[in-house]
Amino acid sequence: MTNRDISTIADCHLFKGLNEQDINTLFDSNRFIEKNYHKNAIIRFQGDEYSDLMIILEGEISAEIQNPDGKKIIIETLKKSNAVATGVLFASDNTLPVTVVANTDIRVVLLPKKTVVQFCQENEIFLMNYLQDSGNKIIFLAEKIRLFKFNSINQKIACHLLTLSKRQGTDSVRLPYSREKLADLFGVARPSLSRGFSEFYDHGILESEGRIIHILDKSRIKEIIMGGD
């Protein structure tokens, strides 16, 4: 594996905290496969068994689903250093819920499940990262489901912030997610998210300071959650 590839892998969140020497040690054997795919190639079909963890070394891929009416929907776009479907790899039903398509010419590294298990046993940081990745996905999805009961984006913002405020024990809440992730969490497009937050700022209910949100009017937040939009 070249130094450039090792540095790409070092940027993958599963290898966070490992230096390039550590990564070299893990990858220094015949425990992985490299593969190339041309632009527009279908890399994996929805329903295919997923038994090798895929990490992107070069290029970009899309995860797509096909609706029963035949329409394609892009679920996610993944780039260099991203790992594909970390949760599916170890699930009892390890078939992919999405079709994976090459958006550009791509190069990937494939780590057989057995290798990932060996990495976990040989390197505690990698193990912790893998468990953290799964834990974070579970928390994110569970919160998304919890927020489904609210119809309006303002209710979702209010409820999410009130929960964070309780958890963090402060009215100056640190948002754990990027704006992009937040839009996904609330099931809305980015512009709707921005408009939602702007309303809160304009009415003096919230104040933003980077990723910190100050809750200025908590009783109004509660009213909004209860439906007083």
Added chain:
Amino acid sequence: MTNRDISTIADCHLFKGLNEQDINTLFDSNRFIEKNYHKNAIIRFQGDEYSDLMIILEGEISAEIQNPDGKKIIIETLKKSNAVATGVLFASDNTLPVTVVANTDIRVVLLPKKTVVQFCQENEIFLMNYLQDSGNKIIFLAEKIRLFKFNSINQKIACHLLTLSKRQGTDSVRLPYSREKLADLFGVARPSLSRGFSEFYDHGILESEGRIIHILDKSRIKEIIMGGD
């Protein structure tokens, strides 16, 4: 740890495939704590940091949330041999999304996160079980979100079965979840789930044989998904 407790832990899905000798080896040191709580005691508050994996040795607990309007909702009831919040333990934000209450007098074993990591490194089966548990939770929650877009229970049943049929490559589909889990997946009560399935049987669209469901009329299934309920 007594033989009885070891046999209780052997029934926990995280220890599936380990014999009592293996479990004894893992637990044979000062790496865990045992605790007792009285009936109605609040064991952990929503928002508490969750840094010790809790496994129930005796009794029953509830995971509850409090809505902004003050109403309590029971999310889950856990019994002997169940592990609590396996996903939260390793998440970046490892605060509990629920309040944990003792329904009876209970006795639990607490495994510090560090011990769980050691278990993963010392025993490959335990590691695989932990990763599988997380993977299964992710798949379940993602499928639940996917099905949210359908309003009727019949559409949810149709869409879930069609997806399983694609994945399993057969029209005789094996349901991966118990009826209880399925009701949770579809966000409905058990009786509604049964009524939904009965309609499919009555109209000759599906036929049931234990946990195998035969899809007899696939084009009708597709029509139902498209809204022809």
